[in-house]
Amino acid sequence: MITDHRIHFSDAGQMRALDSESVHLVVTSPPYPMIEMWDNLFRQESAIDKAMRRPHGAQAFELMHCQLDRVWNELWRVLVPGGIACINIGDATRTLDDEFALYSNHSRILTHMLSLGFINLPNILWRKQTNAPNKFMGSGMMPPGAYVTLEHEYILIFRKGGKRIFKTAEEKTNRRQSAFFWEERNNWFSDVWMDLKGTRQKTGDKQLRARSGAYPFELAYRLISMFSVINDTVLDPFLGTGTTLTAAMVTGRNSVGYEIDKAFQPLIAEGGLAAAPLGQQRINERLEAHRQFVEDRQASGKAIKYTNQTYGFPVITRQETELMFLRPVTVKEMKKKHFQMAYAMPQVSSTDPPPSALTETGHTPKTGQMSLFG
Template sequence: MGAGLEQSKVVAANATDANLIHDDAAKALETINNGEVSLIVTSPPYNIGKEYERDRKMSLQEYLEWLRPIAESLYLKLSDTGSLCWQTGNFVEGGVVYPLDFFFYDIFSKLGLKLRNRIIWRFNFGLHATKRFSGRYETLLWFTKSDEYTFNLDPIRVPQLYPGKKHSNAKGEGKAGKFSGNPKGKNPADFWTFSAEDAFLNDPVWDLPNVKANHPEKTIHPCQFPHELAERCVLAFTQPGDLVLDPFLGAGTTAIAAIKAGRRVIGVDKDPRYIALAQQRLNELNSGELALRRSGLAVRAPKLGEAVATIPEEWGGNE
């Protein structure tokens, strides 16, 4: 199996800590106590015509008005030290792109949430276009409810690029000649990539492959985000035993990340197929049979000479 598809089998801490609810998000949220949730990780439908969305595509205004009361309810469910990770893309209408994170920032900030990071998640495939550049990224907005919140840096550190670098004499305060980096690794800031060199030199992104084709996590869900994205949020913004919520559960990725890390989780989805799928994947996690792409694995690039990396003759490959 290629490096980019390497997978691991993991066992859940306690899959019984997952409560999966088959219901409309707005109705299900009414059953959750206010102030009970430590972290919300979710990716709402983008209103782009996917099978799990409404019967018809809504206008941008209708779409935002549908999600506004859900956002208001989510705010109430968060604890005073809680965080919200809202992952979204773009709304396209008449060839015009509307960045949804712009509109959701307005909604959540007016509720009183504080934006801590706007994270860019880049991927290599999908979202092709012919009259504009192909979309290759989505955004994740991390909000907190107050200035007191959980942020665990050590579990999400990335390797130092220059571990042997030392402070210069100009630093003063007794630091001259001492190593300047943290031996545990560095803060990944508002991007994530699997190579320390890339993390230093490339754009501010989290570089994770999206779940397509032969990705080991691929399920029947047509718009699935990778386990690693949810895992980063769970490890950074919660403590063991905390309650995590995903009101648009889909394939169950948030639930898997939460249970795998020893947290509790509530997942909601209106489609019974996805509730069944999430439960199946949690059962496989609990039995050690769930295939997940190993966290921290570099995105695979084809090697010189591979068929997929060879220019076809009809494209002038022999010239």
């Protein structure tokens, strides 16, 4: 199988290259209004710059979100019926004209998405780990001027209309092959994520690093695995360093990314070049984790009723019996800002006894990677 990945360095408020109802999943994190690191980006709009100079925080906040609304409007157009949009966003605290206030980015985005017709599904709180020795805001230990410290972000989850329909036998088979493990479902579908660390911005460019707010690879990988099937198309309208694109390549999905800053181009290429070995590593980790889960469960005397048809190992539910992982093998540049990933089908001997045969047999292919942008 081969997946297709395209990058557009243009404004996501007008995604002309995308047909209506051509995207199955959106995974993205926009610039956060009222967070200083993105001030210069928003203040290119003269009305926003004027509001910040006054300063008039509430007006600037609303004008910044009006810029993001243009992108959310496009999401409604390009998503298929039943398609999912996952938006990672944090609230902001800011002192303007000696007045400290919270700016609720998540609620402003949620309100606009609902006005478009999206259905809000249960959201996720991403509690970001921090090693900060001093987390106080405000007047320390003196009431009432001490403030609660923000230590979480939101992953807002929306669906366009009702549940997505899988009609043909081929579509239904593909969905079953895209399943995840029962124990993964119990972890991934919790409404609080505490096991994901933030990502250090390794851009090498201080100015570029100041404009990057990349989330960890595992966040995108998990959301893509949760809310799409193999060969779907995943969109990130704020691509940045390209984490969503890399995760789509690893999981056997197609992807499209929009980014207005061409300075991110080398970082996007770097992520794409690393996708094959990263994908192979992530598959092995999931198989090993399942092996350990099976051993622990059987050691406790609990029976496991079903067997996966592809790998021959025990699984908890019937829905896992056709689960399989496509191994990313090679990435090839087709032309500038367009590349493809090729995959190998799982190769496991049917004679391997369960549950020991939980890593795929065969050699690890060479990645055969080339520069994605020249």
